[in-house]
Amino acid sequence: MLDPRAFATALAVFCWLASGAAAAEFAPAAAVAQSPDAPGDQGMLLVGRYAGKCVAPAGESAAAGARLVQTTCFDRPAMSWSVVAATGGSRLVNRASGLCAVVVGGSSADEAEVAQVPCAQSGASGLWTMRASDDWVVFASVQSGKCLGVKDAGIEEAGPLVQWTCVDEPSQQWTMSGPGAPSSWGPKIAMPIVPVAASTLRNGKVLTWSSWSRFQFAPDLGKTFTSIFDPETGTATEKLVTNTGHDMFCPGTSLLADGRILVTGGESASKASIYDPKTNKWFATGELNVPRGYNGDTALSTGEALTIGGSWSGGLGGKIGEVWNPATGTWRKLKNVSGDALAADDPLGDSLGDQHMWLFGADDGWAFHAGPSAEMHWVDTAGKGRIVEAGKRGDDTYSQNGNVVMYEAGKLLKVGGAPSYQVAMATSSAYTIDFSRGPWKPVKVAKQKPMAFPRAFANSVVLPNGEVVVVGGQSFPITFTDSHAAMLAEIWSPKTKSFTRLAALSTPRNYHSVAVLLTDGRVLAGGGGLCGDDCDANHPDVEILTPPYLLNADGSYAARPTIVKAPKKATWGETIEVRAEGYASTFALIRLNAATHSLNNDQRRMSVKVLSADGPSFRLKMPKDRGMLLPGDWMLFAMTDKGTPSVAKIIRVQ
Template sequence: MKTRTTAEGGIWGPVIDFPIIPVAAYIVPEYPESHRMMVFSAFSPNSFGGDRGRTQFAEFDHRTGTISERQVAETQHDMFCPGMSSLADGRLVITGGSNAERTSIYNPDLNTFTQGVNMQIARGYQSSTTLSNGKVFTIGGSWSGALGGKNGEIYDPATNLWTLLPGAAVEPMLTYDHEGIFREDNHAWLFAWRNGSVFQAGPSKAMNWYYTDGGGGVTPAGIRDSVNDAMCGVNVMYDVGKIFSAGGAQYYYKAPGLSSAHLISIDQIGAPATVERLPDMKYARAFANVVVLPDGKILITGGQGWAEGFTDLNPIFSPELFDPATKTFTELSPEAVPRNYHSVSILLADGTVFSGGGGLCFDDGTGAVSQHCRDTVDHPNGQIFTPPYLTTGAARPVISRIATTIVAPGGELRVTMEGTAEGVTFSLIRIGSVTHSINSDQRRVPLTPEPTNGVDVVLQLPGDSGIVLPGAWYLFAVSAQGVPSVAKTVFVRL
């Protein structure tokens, strides 16, 4: 483990105050560059509780630093503790949570929220993922609604209908928790794959393949860890079929954090996954967050050494950067504010990372806070982290033009660089949405350029929509020195 400080360890910007606690975050996709981030809390800026039918939002423009706030009540949906997935056209589907049966759909082109049809099963703390066919799969979520039996279901945006998949049973993915099913089906690590399939990598020790055709199905995919489940551990697909996971805790509440890390590789649908135990992180981290960077390295921020929500016990201020090429962790410059339960991190188009939130207490309906965390672990703020690749002084490559911003799997992106394209590589990173340590929207696909002259390149996308999922993506150019460009926004559509 190497420790870096100052510019070598990245640079944290000033603390940015928000009118709400950012418990969830979403990058609004727009061309040429996606520069707005939406965050939301619950019915209140700093409290959750009950099914109040409204949600507090704020919008942050990271280019200008401006922040605006907004209450969303038109869908009668308190969106605290939801599933989130972005569609092929950039719309965001937000499901369940405090209003456990609800579906809300955000349209970034119109900046409006509309009510979708209710789910078949009321859920909270579920996860969801956009499939290779553009539909959305969700499973689990006994935090709200009835307890247990939260089998998978699928949303079709073309018909605005949810269909229950009785064969997509939730039981194979359950963890063991001393609080029971209330916690055991929470926050599945879902990775959409080929032909409408979904690979579930955790947080249970057991991994599974889920199928979404017909009545659905599930088959085992092996064991990730023979010792511990990893509730609220971090997980991300950083390369095609390559999944990094780390941290978490055996129990959701009152358990030691974990430092273990794994590399999970998948290829053929239904085949057992290959698991490699990686070196441990320096710090045990429950409730941390993860972002895959344009160069393929992985940034883990925040978390605490003891999993206990609504506290800042044993906070971890220093991020760690994992390099898949060397399989090493590097400790980076410390953040100013603890980021534990109810925090977020998300990649911005300029290659920096927003980290914020934490806290947000329960309101029992009287206006009194029943869990006494106010002013101690409530963090209605955030910071922007500049990773080390932007602090070396090396020049950034510049994408000056993309011939088309809408491309199908297997299609081409024709890119013009400002200056030479020599030595430049490219990566697509799907624009993310994050809450409760889950960002199933983000994944990275490296692209090999085919030069056509000194400044123009052709990028051939993989032909499988299970790899390049439909939706909005960042396109980054990365210099030979490892410095990323500012990303342009492209849409993959079927």
């Protein structure tokens, strides 16, 4: 959902391009000026495209002479700026202090620092021109002709802003992020464990688990701490699972056709376990032929489950595909489906390139492989299996610890990631991938406007209206740290193909964090860490986002429809009768799913066709594509014409 104010701001900033001005030229910003007192003008965040941090006075000071630095972004006045027209250029005015950004001493030297002073005293050293692209802007001092950036292209907190000779690099490029959409995070809620994995259950509660310890992993002790979180009461019930002999840290996950959750590999690399939400019990299923951890799994249209890759545990390489049979509980090798063939070369080592594969079940037992490698593939799970090349993900590169979510049948949004598992700059790029035409047909890839914040180790959650919330992550991913965290969430709209920022998290959600959709349409985010009792990055807690579609423009709660009656089961192409009150007009299905390590392959959304509506009575046509509408439990949401969703009813597709 794009806030109208954000759109107006962006349009004003970039409208001079439409006049025929070349993108390589600098232009006085008179045409893009914003009055600091204009009605509804809340200013903009200036987000560094490289480090993902915001411009603010040091310590968020309101004092004249305070140096400008880069700092972790929040929606605070000291980080908000207006571009104000002036003779010969424009001035950057801080919303909190009312002071203007100037080059200190009117210097023309490289690395001259930038500070805030009273605008009446800013003179020529406080005049800036702008060069804009579709995605970012560059500010150049009118006096010196040099560009605004961070000293030494640094990425650390409180790095000073300076001017230096203009270069075509992200360290001198800024995203102008307009006012965020209405949204809010609830209070932080303590959990008994660090929730490294999470799955929304059909009763609205959330299953989470960690490792043999509540707060750390390794060695393999064959047991796992789990917890059931109740969003209604804000309480969690802990359970230590020992009967399966399985430490379920760093596994693959699949939601099965009968509503159970399959967990494969991980710390106990050969084990596979199943959770039954009907009985709240765990039990072992057949062991893997190939031990693995950090593997990618997906449910299949046949009711089976596929796993590939996972050299984190069980030895390096050779992680061929395997298919789990629900009738026998055993695994069948796919000798012609090599995890190595689907992997990428990670600069940090061979154990990392075949991990966290983005796999999506499709028709006739096929699966689509979207990455993290730049090359995409189709996987046929029949017989010994086979791999069919599906082309590259546009101009995107290897994007480990980015993530992908299906926002409509056969259509994926891919966001973020980094060119190595960690210790590399993350990307803010986004792409849509359309594989809806199936195997052997061309896959369509389209580049989207980027996020405001580079992110790896983030999580993405699709909403009933087709928008996608992106939560947490780091601009420079490092495991078990809170550094370089993206605190502001973002939301992507399939209508505008762009992102709008949302409210800020209370806690960094980086490595080992999760995010899932709740049955009431809110988003739960939590975890991070699992690095020991004394680790500052340990976050045994969760928080819940109220997205924009649940709020009015003034922040009050929007009226929601209610599904009074819906069938408990349905099949492909069936016409179902649903009773929904409260101005319901559209419907969507979202599959129950499980998230861990920025991976949520079972997450998918599908629109539902309304055949007829008579008051509160609706006749809906279930999708007939078995490859998209995988068997299993789905959340059915009714929505108003503004996209405000009901609480979901669960329908089992079989």
